[in-house]
Amino acid sequence: MQKSKNEIDFFEMVYQVVRLIPKGRVTSYGAIAQYLGTARSARMVGWAMNAAHNKKPKVPAHRVVNRIGMLSGKNHFETPFKMQELLEKEGIKISKDQIKNFKKHFWNPTIELAL
DNA sequence: CGATTGACGTACG
């Protein structure tokens, strides 16, 4: 069904934000949710990611983790190691599925895209 | 239509 083109699907908005994440940076589901105005629905961001597998260009979902920087969604990738591998390739160190200096690599769309 | 689930987050003990 056709609806107003002015309004973009929630999922697509998530994908756009994720694609805007600079290389070597990461963000959290909550941060994206907050940027979209659905701060209380961080889970919806996760749901959007679940559908991101078929999206093109491919969504760098590996740059999106939970608030503590843990690769909670690695299990949803092609291989659980793919996510960590990609992040390490971008210069991010990971230990026990947890990003080191996560706060340092954190990229907040609400701040970066607000300007 | 009701109950369960989920790539989360915050609050509480």
Next chain:
DNA sequence: TCGTACGCCAATC
């Protein structure tokens, strides 16, 4: 500091 409980909201069973 760590573990558990609860809330949110949409999709799925």
